[in-house]
Amino acid sequence: MTVTQQPSVANREPGAAAGPAHRGLWSRALLRQEFTLALVIVVISVAAFTRNHAFLSSDNVLELLRSSVIYFVMACGAALLTIGGGLDFSVGGVFTLGALSTTLLLVRDVPWPLAVVFGIVIGALVGAINHLVITYLHVPPIIATLGTFFILLGLDTQVSQGDDVLPLPEAFTTLGQGSVLGIPNVILYAIAVGVVCWFLLERTRFGVNVRALGGNRQAAVQNGLRVARLDLALYAIAGATGALAGIIYAARVGAGQVQAGGATTTLNVVTAVLIGGVSLFGGLGSITGVAFGALLLSTVDNALIVAQVPPDYNNIIVGAILIGAVAVDHLRRKRLYRRG
DSSP, X not given: OHXXXXXXXXXXXXXXXXXXXXXXXXXXXXXXXXXXXHHHHHXXXXXXXXXXXXXXXXXXXXXXXXXXXXXXXXHXXXXXXXXXXXXXXXXXXXXXXXHHHHHHHHTTTOOHHHHHHHHHHHHHHHHHHHHHHHHHSOOOHHHHHHHHHHHHHXXXXXXXXXXXXXXOOHHHHHHHHOEETTEEHXXXXXXXXXXXXXXXXXXXXXXXXXXXXXHOHHHHHHTTOOHHHHHHHHHHHHHXXXXXXXHHHHHHHTSBOTTSSHHHHHHHHHHHHHHTTOOTTSSOOOHHHHHHHHHHHHHHHHHHHHTTOOTHHHHHHHHHHHHHHHHHHHHHHXXXXXXX
């Protein structure tokens, strides 16, 4: 069957006889969302560099990577959940709640490790509540998590009384503002979170079950997967990474900010996940793709600033990229499945 799918030697163009292995490598590369995103990032970077050579300076590149950290950390958990067939629009509220919960403990002289753990646990509990509402009250995920988002907006204001939380202990702010061998700590945190989530998805039975659940929930039930338990784990992970991102941000800026997070953060995270090739219908996606998605968002934002383009164009460009990326990915997958 493989032979019948390959073009005959007589029909190949001169110079095209480099062998199916070489052609196969290119085909697999082109069929990956990461390839498209990397190409778009390169094009945007070149365009920004022509407008202002400072774009590719070491300081600006580090700032670009720093700004992508928050979206990536949040998107890792959101991607696992979406691949498993779930959806979470409450992450912007969890982001702020995690930061405020941690910083409020810090200003009361609670040691920073305990405060950080508490903030992450709070995020995981919010995720668990989302799961309970969706599973046992039968509320659609988009409605349940949007409801949680608005509840958290009000709760965040009540918890902080509408004021930013500061000053924070130097031991905590150093976590977000320090560096190791010239690499900012926040980038190292993002790499660690990404590696853990990649390992869970690609190298464990948990990841296999997540893809099976997102690919065909009914079949997963029939094959004996503990669907409710798996859903609970995914929503808890999404909540935990959302809170962790808020904590990292608070350490970086030196305050628990009430206005941080919100709807804009939620939409940017969802955009990074979808641009990164995660299927909205579940089953498909990768952490590396999400990393490129988050990096693309930061590249667009940074390029506009460096090129002195009005920030109003940011939303226009991101929206166009989102539509284009999803459309191209759909066509690419359709072609792949037709060949298979």
